[in-house]
Amino acid sequence: MNFLALSTAQALALAGLTAGVVVYLFFLKLRHRRVVVGSSLLWNRVLDERLANSLVERLRRLVSLLLALTIALLIALAVGKPYVDGSGSLERPVIVVLDTSPSMGARGGSGRTRWTGATGRALGILSEAMGARPVLVADTAGRVQTLVTTDSGAVDRALDEMRPVPGPQRFPALPAGEADVYFITDGVSMLDVPSSVTEISVFEPADNVAVTAFDVRVDPTSASGYRAFLGVVNYAARAKEVAALLSGAGDQRQAWYLEIGPGETWQEDLDLTGFRGGGLRLRIEAEGDGLGLDDTAYAYLPPRNSIRVDLVTAEAGGYLETLLGLSPRVDLTIVRPPDFEEKPEVDVYVFDGFAPPTAPRSPSVVFGAADVDWLPPAAGAASGQAITSPDPEHPVMQHVPVYDVAVAEAAVFEPADWTVVAESDTTPLVAVRDSPVRRVFVGFRPNRSDFPLHLGFPIFMENVLAWGSGEGLAGQAALGYVRIPAEAGEVMTLDGTVVPSRTEFGATVIEAPEPGLFTATVAGRRVRVAANLLDHSVSNVNGTRMTAGESETFPAAGPKELWWYMLLAASLLVALEWWTYHRRITL
Amino acid sequence: MNSSPETAIAGFDEEFMRKLEYLALVSKRFSGQLKAERRTRKLGSGLEFADYRGYVPGDDFRYLDWKTYLRLDKLLLRLYEEEQDLPIYLFLDCSQSMAYGHPAKIDYAKKVAAALCYVGLANLDRVTAITYSNGIQNQLSPQRGKNQVFRVFRFLSEAGASGETHGEEAFKVFSTGNRRRGLAVVISDFLDPHGFAGGLNMLRYYKHDVFAIHVVAREDLEPAVRGQVELIDSESHQAREVTITPELLEAYKSEMRRFSEDIRRHCLKYQLGYAQTVTSFPFEDLILEVFRQGRFLK
Numbered sequence: 001m002n003f004l005a006l007s008t009a010q011a012l013a014l015a016g017l018t019a020g021v022v023v024y025l026f027f028l029k030l031r032h033r034r035v036v037v038g039s040s041l042l043w044n045r046v047l048d049e050r051l052a053n054s055l056v057e058r059l060r061r062l063v064s065l066l067l068a069l070t071i072a073l074l075i076a077l078a079v080g081k082p083y084v085d086g087s088g089s090l091e092r093p094v095i096v097v098l099d100t101s102p103s104m105g106a107r108g109g110s111g112r113t114r115w116t117g118a119t120g121r122a123l124g125i126l127s128e129a130m131g132a133r134p135v136l137v138a139d140t141a142g143r144v145q146t147l148v149t150t151d152s153g154a155v156d157r158a159l160d161e162m163r164p165v166p167g168p169q170r171f172p173a174l175p176a177g178e179a180d181v182y183f184i185t186d187g188v189s190m191l192d193v194p195s196s197v198t199e200i201s202v203f204e205p206a207d208n209v210a211v212t213a214f215d216v217r218v219d220p221t222s223a224s225g226y227r228a229f230l231g232v233v234n235y236a237a238r239a240k241e242v243a244a245l246l247s248g249a250g251d252q253r254q255a256w257y258l259e260i261g262p263g264e265t266w267q268e269d270l271d272l273t274g275f276r277g278g279g280l281r282l283r284i285e286a287e288g289d290g291l292g293l294d295d296t297a298y299a300y301l302p303p304r305n306s307i308r309v310d311l312v313t314a315e316a317g318g319y320l321e322t323l324l325g326l327s328p329r330v331d332l333t334i335v336r337p338p339d340f341e342e343k344p345e346v347d348v349y350v351f352d353g354f355a356p357p358t359a360p361r362s363p364s365v366v367f368g369a370a371d372v373d374w375l376p377p378a379a380g381a382a383s384g385q386a387i388t389s390p391d392p393e394h395p396v397m398q399h400v401p402v403y404d405v406a407v408a409e410a411a412v413f414e415p416a417d418w419t420v421v422a423e424s425d426t427t428p429l430v431a432v433r434d435s436p437v438r439r440v441f442v443g444f445r446p447n448r449s450d451f452p453l454h455l456g457f458p459i460f461m462e463n464v465l466a467w468g469s470g471e472g473l474a475g476q477a478a479l480g481y482v483r484i485p486a487e488a489g490e491v492m493t494l495d496g497t498v499v500p501s502r503t504e505f506g507a508t509v510i511e512a513p514e515p516g517l518f519t520a521t522v523a524g525r526r527v528r529v530a531a532n533l534l535d536h537s538v539s540n541v542n543g544t545r546m547t548a549g550e551s552e553t554f555p556a557a558g559p560k561e562l563w564w565y566m567l568l569a570a571s572l573l574v575a576l577e578w579w580t581y582h583r584r585i586t587l
Numbered sequence: 588m589n590s591s592p593e594t595a596i597a598g599f600d601e602e603f604m605r606k607l608e609y610l611a612l613v614s615k616r617f618s619g620q621l622k623a624e625r626r627t628r629k630l631g632s633g634l635e636f637a638d639y640r641g642y643v644p645g646d647d648f649r650y651l652d653w654k655t656y657l658r659l660d661k662l663l664l665r666l667y668e669e670e671q672d673l674p675i676y677l678f679l680d681c682s683q684s685m686a687y688g689h690p691a692k693i694d695y696a697k698k699v700a701a702a703l704c705y706v707g708l709a710n711l712d713r714v715t716a717i718t719y720s721n722g723i724q725n726q727l728s729p730q731r732g733k734n735q736v737f738r739v740f741r742f743l744s745e746a747g748a749s750g751e752t753h754g755e756e757a758f759k760v761f762s763t764g765n766r767r768r769g770l771a772v773v774i775s776d777f778l779d780p781h782g783f784a785g786g787l788n789m790l791r792y793y794k795h796d797v798f799a800i801h802v803v804a805r806e807d808l809e810p811a812v813r814g815q816v817e818l819i820d821s822e823s824h825q826a827r828e829v830t831i832t833p834e835l836l837e838a839y840k841s842e843m844r845r846f847s848e849d850i851r852r853h854c855l856k857y858q859l860g861y862a863q864t865v866t867s868f869p870f871e872d873l874i875l876e877v878f879r880q881g882r883f884l885k
Contacts (some may be wrong), residue, residue, distance in 0.1 A: 032817040032828050038687025039778035040820035042846060046838045
């Protein structure tokens with residue numbers, strides 16, 4: 001039992017003092033009235049004959065003393081606001097895990113964010129536990145976790161460092177051994193929470209209108225070559241008036257004034273002909289919006305420069321020649337393999353079933369095996385392949401549907417220092433290389449598969465040419481830690497602010513706590529990544545497994561104050577003592 | 588009897604003396620109706636034939652029944668009751684416990700003793716008054732005749748309650764110095780830590796005719812104590828803490844009744860006179876009760 005208003009030493013001192021006073025008063029009370037009788041002969045006979053009565057007399061005295069002591073101690077100790085720990089152990093550490101998913105930043109009807117409520121609850125639990133039990137605090141972002149400690153300073157610092165952050169969330173791995181674990185959450189993030197953990201809800205309904213889709217994709221049929229796909233969802237319980245503004249470089253603007261019903265989605269497929277190349281920002285505004293993180297999204301529109309392409313192929317009128325010839329942005333030249341020679345003005349070479357012995361200085365795309373040094377070494381051929389594992393994050397494979405593509409014959413190659421962006425179950429099929437010059441190697445020729453007959457083929461080719469020419473679509477990333485596929489590059493935001501970065505495994509890693517368009521510059525080339533929230537599960541801030549009422553209840557395993565029960569027990573004992581005293585049962 | 592300055596001794600006032608005179612008159616009437624109980628059992632040279640016994644050498648030839656010798660050819664001696672003037676010993680318990688009660692038991696006992704002395708003296712008996720507790724406190728030499736009554740009163744008035752009760756020891760001391768048998772009237776509360784029977788048996792052992800007058804105070808019968816008390820024994824000064832509950836009080840009363848009954852049964856068993864009185868009871872009624880039992884009067 002602990003005390004909220006007293007230390008253990010103070011409680012012991014109070015109990016000792018109370019017991020001493022009660023015992024003194026008890027024996028003071030028992031100084032009997034002196035009565036002189038002629039002879040105690042008969043009294044002694046009666047009392048001796050009633051020896052059992054004498055034992056009862058002693059027992060009554062003891063019971064009376066214990067009763068008085070109990071009543072006094074109950075009242076005295078109740079002043080110290082005692083409580084018992086629900087776990088029943090003072091040795092077990094108290095572990096508090098705070099949900100740091102972005103939805104915790106949502107502001108409810110009370111005007112405060114869920115995070116504010118969560119830190120308040122955490123401080124409440126920790127302040128009660130500190131001094132008596134070791135504690136540990138951790139977040140679900142994996143960024144902050146203290147040791148099991150009794151250092152209140154370390155705990156305070158950890159709480160100060162915590163905040164809702166975008167990015168993957170998971171329930172932290174906790175130290176082995178028994179502990180009382182409290183998880184303070186709004187219940188929006190679907191985390192794998194152990195059943196032994198006591199969940200404390202800080203959920204409060206909030207209105208939120210969110211940008212859930214903002215993509216710029218290749219559209220070979222469009223004059224601009226790109227289209228934008230916009231999506232806005234109203235997660236509030238009532239209809240919302242929303243102003244959406246798409247802005248590009250310079251004064252390019254397009255605005256929408258919408259009324260979106262509860263749970264409804266507004267979508268727009270926008271031809272970007274009216275926009276020049278550069279960064280695009282979609283921003284929405286709605287009254288009483290509870291979460292700002294999903295009100296903005298970024299994308300990148302490549303500039304509409306003409307790309308000069310030399311197609312080196314032995315096949316006349318093939319798929320590649322037809323496709324590239326139709327592209328308005330491509331200035332195509334057909335070259336037969338024997339006639340191939342490098343030209344400085346070519347932006348991208350496309351080799352079909354042929355590769356020159358020396359690597360061209362310009363970016364190049366190679367279809368089919370070619371036994372040259374600058375390509376991945378061939379190790380045979382495989383038939384009946386299917387693209388089963390594309391990498392949709394890489395600019396080359398963005399928005400390219402390939403799952404039903406069948407490859408009749410493909411080269412088997414070792415990727416070596418190339419990056420595989422698409423493969424079958426048995427062999428890599430598409431590999432890329434970023435330096436010293438961007439190159440794409442496709443392990444099969446277009447006429448040895450049905451890929452050219454699929455919708456994804458023109459998108460793939462646009463992606464390849466754009467990436468190869470250095471003006472492709474921006475990569476897409478979620479908020480949080482963003483990996484940019486460019487080594488040791490300087491990373492800047494759209495407004496030119498340099499972002500701290502570090503290099504990890506051939507890529508540059510930055511932290512994007514808010515949406516943004518980040519550009520990494522490496523050796524004059526630019527790699528762009530648009531980091532946006534665009535996550536239904538996060539923006540749907542009312543999609544919780546908790547209820548608002550739970551936030552008012554303290555966990556069952558938490559401390560339980562006893563003073564009320566002690567005063568009640570003391571009152572009952574006083575009544576009992578009164579009753580027994582007047583019936584000479586107690587003294 | 589006229590009042591005199593000596594009647595004021597220790598509460599033996601004129602009213603008291605009138606009561607004694609009345610009792611003395613009443614005793615005369617009882618004497619004519621009752622069989623004498625205080626005739627000696629000693630065989631000797633009296634006039635009234637009592638019994639025969641066989642002759643043994645040394646017997647006085649004058650008491651041989653020669654007629655019987657002729658008929659039976661046996662020498663038998665005729666025995667006669669010897670009439671003697673048996674003394675009255677009035678034992679007054681003056682232990683501290685006798686000071687208990689309102690009125691105090693000893694005051695009541697003194698009146699009873701005075702009355703019996705008066706009647707005895709009036710009947711020309713030899714009356715000896717003795718006060719005792721755990722031994723003989725004081726003793727008035729044998730008196731005879733009514734004119735000695737004021738000496739008895741003075742003796743009684745000077746008696747005070749003190750000391751513990753030990754009747755057996757007191758009677759033993761007395762009897763070893765007074766071999767002559769007599770009527771031993773014991774006026775006491777009999778609250779003897781060593782047992783009331785020991786004292787009475789000691790008197791019986793020395794062939795005294797015993798009359799026990801049991802004096803009880805109202806407070807002995809109905810103690811006015813309740814709750815947490817420390818009972819102090821007035822004789823031993825021993826203390827005992829006790830909670831007087833109704834149940835305990837009832838047990839005490841039951842024990843008191845059993846105690847009185849034990850005394851009465853003891854006296855009945857050994858043919859001792861017995862009378863019990865409460866201090867609130869008129870003492871003259873007690874005296875009449877004593878008269879009715881017939882032991883005290885000739």
